[in-house]
Amino acid sequence: MNVNGVQHHILSVLVENRFGVLSRVAGLFSRRGYNIYSLAVSPTEDERYSRMTIVVDGESAPIEQVTKQLNKLIPVIKINELPAADAVERELMLVTVRADGAFRSQVTELASIFEAKILDVGYEAMTLMVAGAPDKLDAMTELLAPFGIVELQRTGRIALPKLSREPSKLKLVRTKGA
């Protein structure tokens, strides 16, 4: 699996905001033997819909089949397939790392290099928050590991298409109050 390389695909899936939809999507992946690498679900600008950002690796899941099968689910409204090269991706990570005595300043230094925020400080540990491209989160995790990671959570990535460098017609979404 090469999630940060070229093989992974990001599917931005607009779905009806109803109960059971996540289960339908997840069920489809498991039934067809596809592997979900990461999944983020969030409300959208329109309350009837939610957006799922699904990262799949192209090896376990022939991306064209995944998209076509997803499209057959009735609550799936629209799928945007974002090849990694054409997307900006971000992810958020919370990590609690051992940072007692002498190591506290080293961890703090690393945090500042990665533009991480210190959310909490305890007697022998610190909780950091870092947002960024997934490989940045990987790098930080690797560098924090020697100190001793107590707990770690990542949100799964969200992504938007890269913008055109040429003039183009932008389509605006309607939001409440706008």
Place this chain on the structure above:
Amino acid sequence: MQLTGAQALIRSLEMEGVEVMFGLPGGAILPVYDPLIESSIRHILVRHEQGAGHMAEGYAHATGRPGVAMVTSGPAATNIVTPLCDAYMDSVPIVVITGQVPYAVIGSDAFQECDTLGITMPVTKHNWLVTDAADIPRIVREAFHVATTGRPGPVLIDVPKDISNATMDWYWPEHVDLPGYKPNLKGHPKMIKEAARLVAAARRPVIYAGGGILKARAAEALREFAETTGIPVVTTLMARGAFPDRHPQALGMPGMHGNYTAVTAMQRADLLITLGARFDDRVTGKVSAFAPEAKVIHADVDPAELGKVRRPDVPIVGDCRNVIEGLTKAVRSEYARGERPDLGPWWEQIRRWQAEHPVRYEQHEEGPLKPQFCIEMLRDHTPEDTIVVSGVGQHQMWASQLWRFDHPYTWVNSGGLATMGFAVPAAIGAKVGKPERMVWAIDGDGCFQMTAQELVTATAERIPVKVAILNNAYLGMVRQWQELFYEERYSEVYLSPDLPDYVRWAEAMGCVGFRVEHAEDVVPTIEKANEIDDRPVVIDFRVDYREKVYPMVPAGASNDDIILGPETDRPGGR
């Protein structure tokens, strides 16, 4: 007008034109069975919920209209999962309504509660849990729309008991609004044109006709296309009847137990015109060795089928009828421009294969009764438009090989899921849908024992179906595999010819029962059975257990390695 959820449900079914439903009541669905008493809908009380599901399927297969089944929650819902999965695999439009425990107690492990929505999600095209009685008409409307349009399939509506008892203001939605469901039926003109170009250039083309032809009611269009082009037609197990077997261009069934010519014509083809078929492994054999020289045109209403197994050169998303009609037109204009290859050499080759390798068996006068002989006699001594329903196994393959299907919707079987026990209930459903037609189930003894109790339903409801059991006292297809691929080590396949006593069992269920042990009695008994029209008939044909289905392509082998028969038990090939 105020109605209860239950009344609204029945009313909605009436609005959808439902004339008959198959079901069995129970706790959670009780409220819905009450207004059924006043309804115009005929209800057929089954003896097992699986029967209700297969009857709905048989009805849908025979009529083209959606079959409807209604059962209660919990075990009833799980009992109907098999027919849902069967219908899902074979794209059969059925609408299943299940009772559910009151919405307020869902998730509490209440009496007869199960997660019907979750369990049936992977085997339905879509399913709904009703959470508000006011949603019932809209959901029923959506359910029928989803079941019958695009690639048809089963749907399920789960109705909690308190929702059935709640009241709502009756309305009937004018239209269906499903923003995430817009089947593309038209077929892209550019793709059709490109396909026509390939058709007009091919020298060894084969039309690979699948069940989608029947679903799209495109048999006429197929015939016109075939006759316009002069191209041979294979009809898959799901498409038997989609093209008349007596037509000179018909090659019959391809696949694992297809005839030599159908299998080999596809292997040697330079173009497969795939219409509503899905490159099932039972058709392709080893995919990498399937039709190696063929370009592929693939038309299907389900875009996910295009490229799923074999990458098409020309993919066409669209309803088979639209696509075929478009293709016929486009091919004619290609011909008009002078592009028309000579298919003469191809047909000469095909006729040679047909002459050299017919499907065959031998019935000796004094010898054991052959199952194939029984099927041929049945074929020759029943009306031409008889609806044949089969179970799953050897008898199914022989029926598909040897029957002559000259009309669409005369063949009802379980293809994709291959559900043993399908025949009896599906035959009942077909007969309910087409009461004027003779309906014969061709069943195996193993299959029959799985769902035979529905003959009680048939007797009680006066549905005079006929059942031919090809009783070889074995799970015959499994036995065949053990004989051929497990060194004749027979493991758990013997069933006994006399246990149960099929004649007495049939009689106990209110049917007429016959037993046939000799070739000379086959035709007279069939004729006797044909005359009985006031109750079901069962014939117990005691057939030769050694008989195997040939030709056969072993599982996972290339279609070139087709085995023609016991005496030529070697790869056939070229």
